[in-house]
Amino acid sequence: MSKNFKDKVREQFSHSAESYVQSPGFAQGDDLKEAARLLQPTQDDILLDVACGGGHTALFFAPMVRSVVASDLAMQMLKRAQEFISEEGGVENVTFREADAEDLPFPAGAFTLLTCRIAPHHFPDVPRALAEFHRVLRRGGRMAIIDTLLPEDPEIAEFMQTYEQMRDPTHVRSYTKQEWSQMVEAADFILHDIEVVSKTHDFQEWAQRTGMNRDGVQKLNKLFIEASDKIQDFFQVETFAGEVESFTDKKILIYASRPAKKPHVQATKQQES
Structure with a gap:
C-alpha cells in the first residue's frame, strides 16, 4: 500500500497512544507467558520488539534478556512507550527506535530474539515484514508472533x-492458521509451534481504545447485536439490555526460528583403485 496509508497508521496510533498504554488487554495475558516459555530467553539474548505499541511486551521481556530494542512506526506511540517503561521502573536495558516493520533500520543478524504482538494485521505486506524479521535475526535466532486469528468459516471471517x-x-486483514504457516515457511523460517488462545474483550474499552466516538461505538454495538446466532456463538457475545458487554476472539501464537548455520563439511574425493 501507499505511503499515505502508513501516514494514516502513524496518525491513528499517535492519537490513541495513551489508550494503548493503559489497556489491560495489552498489559497482561497468558500469551506473553506462553511466548516466554517457547522462546526461552536468556541473559545473552538481544531482543527486537517490532511494533511495540505501548511497550508492554518490551517491558515483560526486559528482565529476561541482555537488552531490548522497542521499535514502532508511530513516533508518538514510541515516546509514550518510553515514558510508560520509565514510569514502571525496574529496567534500564530498553532502547527505542522509530522503524517500519517492512523496512527495519537494523543490520543483518543484529538480534537473537524477535517479538511482534497484536500488530501484523496492520501491515500492508506481511511477507515483506517476515523477510525483514528473517534478515535481522541471527542464525538460530527465535521469533514469536502473536496476532488476531482469522476464522476459517467465510461468514465469520467476513464479520x-x-x-x-x-x-x-x-x-x-488478519490471517488463518494455514495462511500464517505458509507465509512463515515461505520466509525460510523453521516453524516449530502454533498455538491458539482465546481472548475476552470488554467491549466498551476495546471499542473506545482506537478513539471511536459515541456514534461509532453504537454502530459497532448494533453490528454485534444483529449478528446471526452462529456468529454470536462463535464470538461468545455477552449482552445486557441491548448493549454488548464482552466478546471473545482467538489469538494465534507462532513460534519459529531462523535456521542455524550448517556446519561446513570438507568434501573429499575417493580415489578409484
Whole structure:
C-alpha cells in the first residue's frame, strides 16, 4: 500500500497512544507467558520488539534478556512507550527506535530474539515484514508472533473483517492458521509451534481504545447485536439490555526460528583403485 496509508497508521496510533498504554488487554495475558516459555530467553539474548505499541511486551521481556530494542512506526506511540517503561521502573536495558516493520533500520543478524504482538494485521505486506524479521535475526535466532486469528468459516471471517475495519480503518486483514504457516515457511523460517488462545474483550474499552466516538461505538454495538446466532456463538457475545458487554476472539501464537548455520563439511574425493 501507499505511503499515505502508513501516514494514516502513524496518525491513528499517535492519537490513541495513551489508550494503548493503559489497556489491560495489552498489559497482561497468558500469551506473553506462553511466548516466554517457547522462546526461552536468556541473559545473552538481544531482543527486537517490532511494533511495540505501548511497550508492554518490551517491558515483560526486559528482565529476561541482555537488552531490548522497542521499535514502532508511530513516533508518538514510541515516546509514550518510553515514558510508560520509565514510569514502571525496574529496567534500564530498553532502547527505542522509530522503524517500519517492512523496512527495519537494523543490520543483518543484529538480534537473537524477535517479538511482534497484536500488530501484523496492520501491515500492508506481511511477507515483506517476515523477510525483514528473517534478515535481522541471527542464525538460530527465535521469533514469536502473536496476532488476531482469522476464522476459517467465510461468514465469520467476513464479520470479523467488517468489525475490525469499522473500529480501526488502519486494520488491513488478519490471517488463518494455514495462511500464517505458509507465509512463515515461505520466509525460510523453521516453524516449530502454533498455538491458539482465546481472548475476552470488554467491549466498551476495546471499542473506545482506537478513539471511536459515541456514534461509532453504537454502530459497532448494533453490528454485534444483529449478528446471526452462529456468529454470536462463535464470538461468545455477552449482552445486557441491548448493549454488548464482552466478546471473545482467538489469538494465534507462532513460534519459529531462523535456521542455524550448517556446519561446513570438507568434501573429499575417493580415489578409484
